[in-house]
Amino acid sequence: MKVVALHNLKGGVGKTSAAVNLAREANRDGLPVLLWDLDAQGASTWILGSETGLSHKVGKLLAGKSPLGEQVRHTPWERFDLLPADMRLRELDRILEDKADGDKHLKRLIAPFSEEYALMILDCPPGLSTLAEQLIRAADRILVPTVPSPLSVQAFSRMLEHLQLKKRQRERVSPFFNLVDRRRRLHREWIGSPPESMGCMLQTWIPYASDVERMSLENRPLADLAPRSRANHAYRRLWQELKAKLEE
Numbered sequence: 307m308k309v310v311a312l313h314n315l316k317g318g319v320g321k322t323s324a325a326v327n328l329a330r331e332a333n334r335d336g337l338p339v340l341l342w343d344l345d346a347q348g349a350s351t352w353i354l355g356s357e358t359g360l361s362h363k364v365g366k367l368l369a370g371k372s373p374l375g376e377q378v379r380h381t382p383w384e385r386f387d388l389l390p391a392d393m394r395l396r397e398l399d400r401i402l403e404d405k406a407d408g409d410k411h412l413k414r415l416i417a418p419f420s421e422e423y424a425l426m427i428l429d430c431p432p433g434l435s436t437l438a439e440q441l442i443r444a445a446d447r448i449l450v451p452t453v454p455s456p457l458s459v460q461a462f463s464r465m466l467e468h469l470q471l472k473k474r475q476r477e478r479v480s481p482f483f484n485l486v487d488r489r490r491r492l493h494r495e496w497i498g499s500p501p502e503s504m505g506c507m508l509q510t511w512i513p514y515a516s517d518v519e520r521m522s523l524e525n526r527p528l529a530d531l532a533p534r535s536r537a538n539h540a541y542r543r544l545w546q547e548l549k550a551k552l553e554e
């Protein structure tokens with residue numbers, strides 16, 4: 307099983323939109339997929355038509371004292387399952403910090419799911435935290451949706467500084483541009499030639515498109531909501547590019 311995290315220290319940059327659409331694209335591609343909504347706000351849980359709230363305490367589940375696998379729910383799409391969010395995930399960092407097995411705890415929690423799924427997607431809350439430090443151990447790829455603006459680029463550099471990654475780890479962090487508006491000069495420049503501090507970016511970028519916003523009104527991924535839209539084609543390309551990286 308491959309594990310892909312959508313992460314950014316900033317909120318509102320497109321983590322959830324990418325998590326849901328990438329999961330659905332992978333699923334359409336024939337992979338059994340599990341999306342874990344780790345953000346207490348529960349946006350991807352909502353889009354996938356489910357309710358937030360787990361039946362056991364998050365602390366116990368994440369400590370491994372109650373089986374996490376029992377919390378998995380089906381979505382309307384076959385072989386596309388969801389581990390829904392819970393308000394108590396606001397304490398995720400403290401819970402992960404308290405664990406005795408250090409920065410590999412998240413990786414251990416995820417491991418049992420590899421029997422059933424070929425891909426697990428983690429929709430992460432914003433922040434630069436214990437979770438971020440554990441992600442680098444747990445995930446094969448960390449995708450970082452980034453708005454083409456100087457402050458977002460700076461935020462990305464700060465994230466890398468904070469994580470103090472080794473070269474091999476750094477290679478598994480892949481930013482990509484989201485909310486691209488080609489009418490804006492900076493956006494056009496940067497999709498052609500991104501700032502050096504972004505390192506090796508994914509080639510695919512996602513345009514600003516109101517179809518993406520409709521996902522949370524109609525509770526469906528773009529592949530089902532607007533299959534022929536520009537944004538859906540972009541997410542499809544993003545999945546193909548990610549898939550090739552995961553196979554490397």
Ligand SMILES: Nc1ncnc2c1ncn2[C@@H]1O[C@H](COP(=O)(O)OP(=O)(O)O)[C@@H](O)[C@H]1O
Nearest residue numbers: 317318319320321322323485513514515518519
């Ligand atoms: N490419 C896009 N075009 C238009 N709206 C977008 C796009 N990506 C995200 N959005 C909208 O921006 C808001 C934040 O996106 P979301 O994916 O929830 O970000 P995050 O998970 O990083 O907080 C949502 O209302 C979403 O619909």
Ligand SMILES: [Mg+2]
Nearest residue numbers: 321322345349
């Ligand atoms: Mg989100």
